[in-house]
Amino acid sequence: MYLFNIYSIVVKFIKPFCFPRTMSLKVIPYGGVGDTLFGELGGVQLLFIDDEQNTRFMLDIGQRPDHTNDYYGFPFRAPRHRALPISEFLGSYPPIENLYRHDYMERNGKKVGPVPLDGILITHEHFDHMGGLPLVRYDQPIFVNEKSLLQMYIWQYVGGGINEFVDLYERSMVGMSVSGEEKILKGIESFIPRNIKRFRPEEPFKIGNLDVMAYRVDHSVPGACGFIIDTSAGKIGISGDIRYRGRRPETTERFIDKCVEEKVRYMFLEGSLLHFPHSGTETDIAQAVAEVIKHATLATISYPVRDFDRLTSLYNAAKHNKRMLTISMDQALYLKAYNGSDGFPKLDWKYIGVYIPPMGNGFFDDPRYPQELAREDYKMWQRPFLDKGEWIQHEGKIQRVTINDIKNYQDQFLMTLPGNSSLMLSTYEYIRPRPGSKYIRSNPQGWTKGMELEDEKKINVLKDFTMYEGPQPDFFEPTEKRDHLQIHITGHMNTQEVQRTIDRFDPDITTFYPYHTLQLDLFTRFFKYGNYVTPIRGQIMELK
Ligand SMILES: [Zn+2]
Numbered sequence: 404m405y406l407f408n409i410y411s412i413v414v415k416f417i418k419p420f421c422f423p424r425t426m427s428l429k430v431i432p433y434g435g436v437g438d439t440l441f442g443e444l445g446g447v448q449l450l451f452i453d454d455e456q457n458t459r460f461m462l463d464i465g466q467r468p469d470h471t472n473d474y475y476g477f478p479f480r481a482p483r484h485r486a487l488p489i490s491e492f493l494g495s496y497p498p499i500e501n502l503y504r505h506d507y508m509e510r511n512g513k514k515v516g517p518v519p520l521d522g523i524l525i526t527h528e529h530f531d532h533m534g535g536l537p538l539v540r541y542d543q544p545i546f547v548n549e550k551s552l553l554q555m556y557i558w559q560y561v562g563g564g565i566n567e568f569v570d571l572y573e574r575s576m577v578g579m580s581v582s583g584e585e586k587i588l589k590g591i592e593s594f595i596p597r598n599i600k601r602f603r604p605e606e607p608f609k610i611g612n613l614d615v616m617a618y619r620v621d622h623s624v625p626g627a628c629g630f631i632i633d634t635s636a637g638k639i640g641i642s643g644d645i646r647y648r649g650r651r652p653e654t655t656e657r658f659i660d661k662c663v664e665e666k667v668r669y670m671f672l673e674g675s676l677l678h679f680p681h682s683g684t685e686t687d688i689a690q691a692v693a694e695v696i697k698h699a700t701l702a703t704i705s706y707p708v709r710d711f712d713r714l715t716s717l718y719n720a721a722k723h724n725k726r727m728l729t730i731s732m733d734q735a736l737y738l739k740a741y742n743g744s745d746g747f748p749k750l751d752w753k754y755i756g757v758y759i760p761p762m763g764n765g766f767f768d769d770p771r772y773p774q775e776l777a778r779e780d781y782k783m784w785q786r787p788f789l790d791k792g793e794w795i796q797h798e799g800k801i802q803r804v805t806i807n808d809i810k811n812y813q814d815q816f817l818m819t820l821p822g823n824s825s826l827m828l829s830t831y832e833y834i835r836p837r838p839g840s841k842y843i844r845s846n847p848q849g850w851t852k853g854m855e856l857e858d859e860k861k862i863n864v865l866k867d868f869t870m871y872e873g874p875q876p877d878f879f880e881p882t883e884k885r886d887h888l889q890i891h892i893t894g895h896m897n898t899q900e901v902q903r904t905i906d907r908f909d910p911d912i913t914t915f916y917p918y919h920t921l922q923l924d925l926f927t928r929f930f931k932y933g934n935y936v937t938p939i940r941g942q943i944m945e946l947k
Pocket of ligand 1: 527894
């Protein structure tokens with residue numbers, strides 16, 4: 404035993420000198436960093452190559468929002484049969500051979516080779532982190548937190564299969580009909596599940612030969628994770644998108660604690676929203692909204708539909724005022740799946756109800772028309788909600804709320820408003836909000852030309868219903884002017900929080916790689932000891 408110990412100690416200290424390891428890790432950023440020092444917000448696509456460990460993986464495969472908005476705006480996108488060449492032409496996604504869908508590669512005359520990566524590791528379920536998945540081949544392993552996977556699954560299915568995040572329909576797959584003739588396979592015949600490897604926070608897993616540990620972090624979606632990965636160049640930390648002011652700041656604190664404790668040599672840290680001051684917590688949101696809607700007749704609000712921390716804050720605000728928060732059928736489907744986890748409201752709670760909007764011919768809840776016909780205006784997954792208990796008063800069971808309920812009892816609800824100006828107009832036009840009605844924007848003011856135009860249209864609608872109260876200071880950050888009442892906090896750190904995070908690391912041990920930011924010049928000022936490297940799009944970085 405004694406001899407063995409001596410032997411292992413000798414081997415431990417001598418071996419590195421006798422057998423020096425190359426110990427290097429290459430990182431090529433394709434998105435989430437700039438072509439210049441200006442940086443890029445979102446669209447994270449970082450390729451990690453560890454030759455020593457014979458492992459290659461991508462961190463995120465996000466749609467690059469600003470780049471995409473230069474050419475497209477919702478609902479427009481590249482036609483399916485040209486999606487791949489257009490992506491290559493514009494540099495939307497990484498130029499990695501064989502990464503993309505078999506059908507798209509074949510359609511564009513490419514031979515399909517072997518799966519190129521050991522994995523794509525998804526930090527969280529935001530489009531600027533995983534929006535490229537629908538282009539990726541089905542057999543490419545995708546590593547996803549199970550909470551993110553649940554959201555991606557529902558998102559895909561309520562969207563009618565446009566976003567093929569979790570499985571795909573192989574287009575142009577030619578097969579045989581029952582009578583032996585060639586036919587193009589469609590629907591279930593062409594359905595292929597993706598090669599998804601689900602993980603849970605704080606349960607170690609491997610990507611190729613690398614040991615990975617995921618940690619839950621606070622952000623604006625339930626599945627957000629940061630990572631510590633053991634590579635041949637040492638341990639690297641990857642923040643994903645993080646904040647400290649949501650509903651679970653202790654998770655971000657714990658992740659950063661771990662990165663410091665484990666002495667990560669390289670830290671990839673996001674700095675999304677350094678370019679303006681922001682503050683406030685989710686609890687502040689609940690209190691502020693509760694106050695604003697206290698004396699309102701109709702109270703309406705818009706917010707990011709898949710932000711269930713926000714939904715929980717708004718539920719608390721509604722409950723405080725004995726109002727019912729009405730949510731969309733999509734949101735109801737997510738809440739049903741979460742079943743009260745993470746403190747999210749359950750569907751059978753008294754102050755939450757499922758809003759059934761008039762659709763198609765608008766027959767629903769109109770006694771002049773047979774209600775069997777009304778059902779046909781709704782998708783299959785929506786129809787069960789039509790049969791839920793009709794709202795008469797707030798009750799502790801799953802309740803459906805119609806536009807007539809809201810029209811007739813305006814001061815009983817906090818209504819989640821459909822997300823665009825034309826639906827806002829048609830909803831208000833039917834309801835006819837009475838004097839004293841409110842609209843609260845609980846999402847950020849638009850920052851692209853397209854979004855600014857949409858904000859303008861919403862203001863036109865508000866003016867028409869005498870609900871526009873003019874430009875106002877941000878509710879939590881009065882130095883910031885908004886074009887309308889805005890009660891919102893972001894999913895990211897502010898400058899003080901970024902500084903505090905960086906200051907926790909020993910500059911002799913950790914080198915930072917700032918990403919997912921527009922303000923690299925500002926960001927780099929926080930690294931007092933020059934312990935940072937600025938990633939540039941397409942340029943190989945060698946971590947030794
Ligand atoms: Zn995010």
